[in-house]
Amino acid sequence: MKSKKAVLVIGAIITCTFAALAYVKLQGGQKVETTVVAKGEIKQYVEDTATVKSSGKQTVYIEGSGKINSIKVSVGSSVKKGDVLLTMDKGDLELKLQDANAKIEAAKAELQGTDISNSVNKIEIAQAAVDVAKVTYEAAARDLNNKKKLYASGSISKQELNNSEDEYKNAEAALKSANYQLEDIKGGTPDYVKSQYLAQIEQSVILRDSVTRDLEKQQVVAPVDGVILEKMVDKNAPGTAGTAAFLIGDTKSLELEANILSDDVYKVKIGNEVEVSGKAIGSSLIKGKVIKIAPEAKEITSSLGVNQKRVPVTIEISGDLTLLKPDYDLDIKIVTEAKNNTLIVPDSALFDYKGSTCVFVVDSGKAIIRQVKKGIESEKIIEIVGGLKSGEKILSNPDNNIKEGMKIKL
Template sequence: MKRKKLFWIVTSMIVCTVSALAYVKLQNGQTVDTTTVVSKGKIKQYIEDTATVQSNKKQTAYIDTSGKITSIKANVGDAVKKGDILLTMDKGDLELKLQDANAKIEAAKAQLQGTDIANSVNKIEIAQAAVDQSKVTYDAASRNLNNAKTLYDSGSISKQELNNAEDAYKTAEAALKSANFQLEDIKDGTPDYVRNQYESQIKQAVILRDTITREIEKQQVFSPVDGVILEKLIDENASVTAGTAAFLVGDTKSLELEANILSDDIYKVKIGNEVQVSGKPIGNSTIIGKITKIAPEAKNITSSLGVNQKRVPVTIEIKDEAGLLKPGYDLDIKVITEVKKDTLVVPDTSVFDYKGSSCVFVVDSGKAVTRQIKKGIESEKLIEVIEGLKPGERILVKPDNNIKEGMKIRSK
């Protein structure tokens, strides 16, 4: 019983001592680091996100024909001029066809020149050679047709293949007849229609040559603009088809940023909003841009944490000197969605939640008084106060849990 009585006596003494100390502290005042006078100023509200640098003048270089890539002349990061060769494709067959077309042109020209010498031995020899060649072709076509008939009867080839053999035979037969007629005409003298025929042959051969030349040009891919290779989309020795994208070429002096803003925040963003751009790739610099495009619809994007989000693409034009920027850089952005001037602002550290309301501690007659406020827009370090405070009032900048209602306040 004595011990129990002693316990309650000691406990009572401790409570009295603590209460006395608290009363003394309350009377002497809590020392705080900082107070500030409420005043009007400027505040900017913003949305933070990331954006990627890209060229706003970029074009894709496509392959215009089918074939095998034999040589790639440019790689990612290379500077190129419009018209520079980026890759070449196998053109061996086309070069042989071009040689054949040139030979036909020269042969037709030679024949045309010879038409002025009637019954010349040279013309007769040429015509006879044409007959002999046509005869060889005719005999070969005849043999092929006979073989095709035999194979068709045995079921070894299709009807189409037999038809092809018959067509080749008829063509060879007609060519042989034509060659014989020309030989006879030359022996009898060269009429005007022969000259016209040779001239027509030259024109046809020139058309063929030009067509092959254009096809050879298609075996090369040229840079569509001055710029830098941003992407290489093909590999050497690959077989490709017409229309395959080969390179993405962009002008690195004309850049823009693309960001994807959360659909929940996009309503705040407007064309013309200022954007502050920063990040490690550009050191301590801050570049100013503005919103120039907002996509009409959101798209699904998976975040780095694997969360599927609805985001809206926006385009940011760079207004400042952007020499530090390179395509592909990922940078931090602040989209300034609202700016207010000459409005009441307080440090964000001064505002705290109390019983579901935003509050601050006002220093009134040297004591801390809780004051409920209505917040407006918020920035990184400031909060706009729409109701609850007046200019000239003093508040606590960083109140802690030791501050109590009615406690005296002394500034350091």
């Protein structure tokens, strides 16, 4: 009996001690962190990842033929317009060029000491001008044809197409002018010269220029500034005209491609601002905007092996593109809604109580539970559209020790 009484006494003492401590705590006040409700800016996001893509891809083809001697670039290499990408064997063509030059020199030697040598030299110069103009014209025609295809696919602007058309017209006019000048010079040359030396020289010049153009085709050059996205040929393999050699991505026309969960994509609209970041660009923050949303979702398997319905979304990038390269993976935040001058509080201040969203308001030095109405939500802040006023104090991060009516020590 004595033992039971001792236990009861000890229990009573402990109970009284806790009650006393609780009373002291209530009277002295619980130390808490508070924040003042104020107006500010809040943005609501849809967050995901996106991959850098080039909207201006171009396939580069081999125009000559022969064994591929060297490949100067690899996938991922940055190139400038005119950079040599690969070279092919030139041995046979170089011999043909030497032969053509020898025939030209032989024809010139036969003209030495004659009264008509100056006339023939003028014809040769005029013929060469025609050949150059013809090459320029043919190049402009090919470029115009390519630009028409790119414009039809939406890869270039109308202005770029117009510029190509102007270059074609200028090249066509230059070729006509060169032909007129050649015919004018020929008209003043004696008939026996035309029938003898002119034919020899013209044939040799045509042969030389043809071989020179063939030699130029023995190397493939970059048509634009960009990045090598794909290499389709190998060193020492035979190269033939029309073979696709490289795929180049134009670094001046980069965009982001994201696949947004179908459950979230309804929030995304054309024109939404996008914030772009990631390890690939260091601490930089790049801006962009949504320019295209696919009309239907596609099934994609995540890295964890989960099948998900996702909708492709295209993002136009603004600002400095030099930080980016095709196939970079970056983090994106699509701003689906933004508000200025609205009440905002830390998300840690809110808690669920009896089925409602509530906060602890500091009222006369005590913690009072108040129901609030949420607006849009961001990463660490939430908009409050009802239940609070600007200037009120709330508990920043209440825990389970805080009870309604408890005195607060700031």
